[in-house]
Amino acid sequence: MSSAPFHAHLADGPEGGYARWLSAADGVRLRVGVWPAKGARGTVLLLPGRTEYIEKYGRTAADLAARGYATLAVDWRGQGLSDRALDDPMSGHVGDFAEYQLDFDEMLAFARAEGLPQPFHLLSHSMGGCIALRALMRGAPVKSAAFSAPMWGILIAAWMRPIAVALSTASRWFAFDSRYAPGTGPKSYVAEAPFAGNTLTTDAEMWAYMREQAQGDPALTLGGPSLGWLQAALGECHALTLLPSPAYPAVCGLGTQEKIVDTAPIHARMARWPGARLDLYPGAEHEVLMERPTTRAAFTDRAVALFDSAR
Numbered sequence: 001m002s003s004a005p006f007h008a009h010l011a012d013g014p015e016g017g018y019a020r021w022l023s024a025a026d027g028v029r030l031r032v033g034v035w036p037a038k039g040a041r042g043t044v045l046l047l048p049g050r051t052e053y054i055e056k057y058g059r060t061a062a063d064l065a066a067r068g069y070a071t072l073a074v075d076w077r078g079q080g081l082s083d084r085a086l087d088d089p090m091s092g093h094v095g096d097f098a099e100y101q102l103d104f105d106e107m108l109a110f111a112r113a114e115g116l117p118q119p120f121h122l123l124s125h126s127m128g129g130c131i132a133l134r135a136l137m138r139g140a141p142v143k144s145a146a147f148s149a150p151m152w153g154i155l156i157a158a159w160m161r162p163i164a165v166a167l168s169t170a171s172r173w174f175a176f177d178s179r180y181a182p183g184t185g186p187k188s189y190v191a192e193a194p195f196a197g198n199t200l201t202t203d204a205e206m207w208a209y210m211r212e213q214a215q216g217d218p219a220l221t222l223g224g225p226s227l228g229w230l231q232a233a234l235g236e237c238h239a240l241t242l243l244p245s246p247a248y249p250a251v252c253g254l255g256t257q258e259k260i261v262d263t264a265p266i267h268a269r270m271a272r273w274p275g276a277r278l279d280l281y282p283g284a285e286h287e288v289l290m291e292r293p294t295t296r297a298a299f300t301d302r303a304v305a306l307f308d309s310a311r
Contacts, residue, residue, distance in 0.1 A: 011058025049126030184224020255284030
């Protein structure tokens with residue numbers, strides 16, 4: 001658990017933040033980041049989405065600290081400053097989504113070894129929501145879970161879905177799964193795209209915050225997914241749909257202008273999750289936690305109310 005690089009000035013999080021290197025069970029080096037909170041009532045295990053990194057959630061950690069919770073975030077394998085699987089560092093690749101559970105297990109072990117305040121709660125975004133749901137189904141030792149636009153399905157046009165499935169499956173069989181998925185490439189979306197017409201947030205200040213991070217340290221960024229990642233993701237999302245909802249209190253936030261993940265599986269899952277709640281945020285896009293201040297505050301308040309009630 002040696003010290004790891006941490007860009008406090010880019011994160012804009014609570015004082016006292018730090019990062020550590022960890023090693024997953026299969027030897028992959030991971031980076032985790034901690035933001036303490038004075039008199040914390042527990043710790044939020046923050047599971048980022050694809051392409052994301054610890055520093056992106058500095059302001060979220062500040063919001064949580066102001067409400068009495070410490071935060072522990074992770075750079076998943078293949079992104080942020082954690083080890084990347086391919087020679088091309090901009091290609092987001094994983095062979096099997098089960099690998100992310102090794103990352104989660106190491107994150108949890110660190111939280112315990114570090115003596116972070118308990119109980120633990122999950123807060124996840126996009127791909128992190130897929131990983132979080134699987135962790136809950138494995139019996140993760142947390143009290144509750146809050147989801148932001150969880151990736152329980154990938155948004156692909158109906159006519160393209162059979163092609164995507166066939167191509168990504170063939171890529172594994174014929175060993176070209178390291179290639180970028182069609183329509184994607186090595187450039188970071190946030191670093192390259194203009195604010196106007198972006199599919200992540202309607203808040204110009206938060207867009208500038210994310211863009212400053214991407215340009216401040218390009219090593220944090222990631223390009224498109226590999227065909228191997230796509231095949232693994234499609235398989236995991238389908239596998240999760242076949243399983244009952246786990247017995248944890250949960251809330252989910254979803255913008256009405258969502259354009260990244262498939263919303264149908266979210267509505268279906270939340271409708272059959274006893275005691276869970278789905279909140280829709282009018283006008284919000286994919287990044288609920290990077291949206292306008294009123295949206296961010298509403299979702300954070302909802303999540304913290306869940307955490308408090310589940311203590």
